[in-house]
Amino acid sequence: MKKTAQDYSHINGWGIDADPLDVPAYPMKKRTENDNKGMIWERPPQQPELVEVLHSNERPGLTAVFGTPNPPKGLSGKIRRYAFKYSESMIRHWLLLLVADRVNMIEGIHEDINKGHFPDVFSELGGKSEMKYNKVGLTRKIALGAGIAVLAIAFLRTRR
């Protein structure tokens, strides 16, 4: 049930990019003379590796450029190094990295405190905008939190 008979004059540019020769649409396999020859391209100059950079074991080494902020360190770094022993195809590779991220979050709090900066979690969570735009939701969250706390205290007292 095609609707080409309809009037689309109210839509600026309707059909301007419809090219019957462009079938199927991108991404097409656009063959070049270098297809099927492996990694034969002239590689860009190599960025010096001045910090530890982990690389996927599905490639032979580093790419020509890479990001250097936040190299692996601490316990999270150990977990990341271990995760990179497994290929991108292995679920344990990704789950270990997620575990490392959560450990890294705790390390980040320690790091802040060691530098004399106590994290302002309320502001980091966007608390000011929540107060401005979602007072009802914020009140509900506080009430829910308080309710859970009261129940937990009551439960603990009952057990004693």
Place this chain on the structure above:
Amino acid sequence: MLAMNYRGPYRVRADRSKPMPKIEHSGDAIVRVTRSCICGSDLHLYHGMVPDTRVGTTFGHEFIGVVEEIGDAVQNLKVGDNVLVPFNIACGKCVFCEQGLFGNCHESNPEATAVGGIFGYSHTAGGFDGGQAEYVRVPYADVGPMIIPDNMDHDDAVLLTDVFPTGYQAAEMGGIKPGDTVVVFGAGPVGIMAAKSAWLFGAGRVIVIDHLEYRLEFVKNYAQCEVYNFRSLGDVVLFLKKTTDWLGADVCIDAVGCEAAGDAMQTITGRKLMLQSGSATALHWAINSVKKGGIVSIVGVYGPTGNLIPIGNVVNKGITIRANQASVKRLLPKLIDHIQSGRVSPKDIITHRIPLEEVSDAYHIFSAKLDNCIKPILIPPSARK
């Protein structure tokens, strides 16, 4: 310098002690950022869903700015140029870049082979810091960045770094033929641009599905399309079958990705427990509501692990699935023409301009969909003078 600093899920802050980026490779440039956006896909990082997102990372892959410094080998840019920087980091030399697949460069991301480097998108995408900062290091400066045309509004320019190209490529990958019915799942910024772009390919009918009324109202006016709230539809796939003469849509576009609402099982296993790489509700609906022999186009971002999707129906219905990171550099000339000809005005989707210093609130407003937020942009102090 001032920069956004990730501290863990839902926790970010503006940090004034971030070290200035340096030239680390002869092809690098340092860009002073004048505008950067928060992308819907940044929320996946913000929510802690992307593996190897390290504390201290600065997000931001949609930004424009002024060239402050260039490496010895850079020839196409000079200090003082106003540039828009595609979110893909691409060498321009590997076999994938040679084919125009700039989102799949093989020389920009050591940590994963499945995706090329992306600014500020975790170590899974190369470990580069992003543009939600005063300054940013831009590798391969001769390849990706483009000098902003003199007569272009910089709000339009910043949306050419990802949102408009991604939405446009979503429609392009749909292989839309004149008269086709196109369903776009998701009325976020990319879904809005996909709906708008579908008409350029001659779509006969464009339908957008979401559950946020303010976004549906916006896209109905902006992209002149039909909109439906899936909360009121009941069975989304059944509704789409009925409204397409029981055959299904010619093209379905997943512009949602891993944080889709609408299915309890997907939400619990994907978003809450992270047992799959996010909730695949939109993709599930797309596969089941597309016509036999139709095309599903995916630009919604999923994590690198696996998802529960009805792969059997992909076979049974003979569906073609096309998906990729947008190849921004390839698309820029055509999209600039669309903007300059007045066919598309990306800047109209910007709803919030927020100082970089208030980045925590900017993320929360966008993530929690407060104040009818569609697209927030962050403005560093130096760009406000």
